[in-house]
Amino acid sequence: MNLLSNRFEVPYYAVIFTSQRTTGDQGYGQMADQMESMGRDQAGFLGIESYRESSGAGVTISYWKTLEDIRHWKSNPAHQIAQDKGKQTWYQSYSVKICKVERAYDFENM
Amino acid sequence: MNLLSNRFEVPYYAVIFTSQRTTGDQGYGQMADQMESMGRDQAGFLGIESYRESSGAGVTISYWKTLEDIRHWKSNPAHQIAQDKGKQTWYQSYSVKICKVERAYDFENM
Numbered sequence: 001m002n003l004l005s006n007r008f009e010v011p012y013y014a015v016i017f018t019s020q021r022t023t024g025d026q027g028y029g030q031m032a033d034q035m036e037s038m039g040r041d042q043a044g045f046l047g048i049e050s051y052r053e054s055s056g057a058g059v060t061i062s063y064w065k066t067l068e069d070i071r072h073w074k075s076n077p078a079h080q081i082a083q084d085k086g087k088q089t090w091y092q093s094y095s096v097k098i099c100k101v102e103r104a105y106d107f108e109n110m
Numbered sequence: 111m112n113l114l115s116n117r118f119e120v121p122y123y124a125v126i127f128t129s130q131r132t133t134g135d136q137g138y139g140q141m142a143d144q145m146e147s148m149g150r151d152q153a154g155f156l157g158i159e160s161y162r163e164s165s166g167a168g169v170t171i172s173y174w175k176t177l178e179d180i181r182h183w184k185s186n187p188a189h190q191i192a193q194d195k196g197k198q199t200w201y202q203s204y205s206v207k208i209c210k211v212e213r214a215y216d217f218e219n220m
Contacts, residue, residue, distance in 0.1 A: 095216045106204070
């Protein structure tokens with residue numbers, strides 16, 4: 001998702017996924033790429049942005065048209081396998097917040 | 111804000127501030143620290159988390175009890191000076207999203 005992404009009409013929805021990775025890749029990178037690619041093909045997908053620091057702390061925020069779209073992607077069988085692997089192996093801890101985006105605006109320095 | 115932060119009763123509010131920094135510090139670090147410190151003292155402040163990658167792309171998410179608390183901090187005179195300086199100097203671009211957190215849950219790998 002481009003930084004200047006507020007081209008969607010509010011309200012839409014955001015999933016804020018804050019996480020602390022365990023050490024070592026252990027197949028995480030490949031699965032993350034695969035899940036992002038699959039996520040982009042889901043109904044109602046609007047965008048995604050990810051940031052991770054060298055400490056292993058990071059956040060992924062995905063944007064969706066409706067809560068139903070979020071539920072649908074959460075219950076996708078391949079995504080569920082990835083979620084299980086995340087709990088077993090890739091994440092020390094995580095926090096999920098489901099949010100309704102009520103207002104959005106951008107600034108660009110020309 | 112601790113990663114496992116979902117100790118607040120929903121609904122509460124999140125401000126997702128995604129930004130692309132310009133190059134060089136130019137007083138940014140000091141002002142960011144000062145604003146975070148002031149923000150923590152505001153009415154309705156719940157927490158803050160920040161991630162920035164070496165590319166200069168990053169996100170700060172702050173959490174608040176009410177929309178009124180967010181408006182109040184946005185209009186704080188010292189914060190307004192920082193916002194102006196941000197537009198003039200520190201940010202190539204940014205995007206602000208005001209969100210209502212409707213559901214939140216955590217996972218911790220024991």
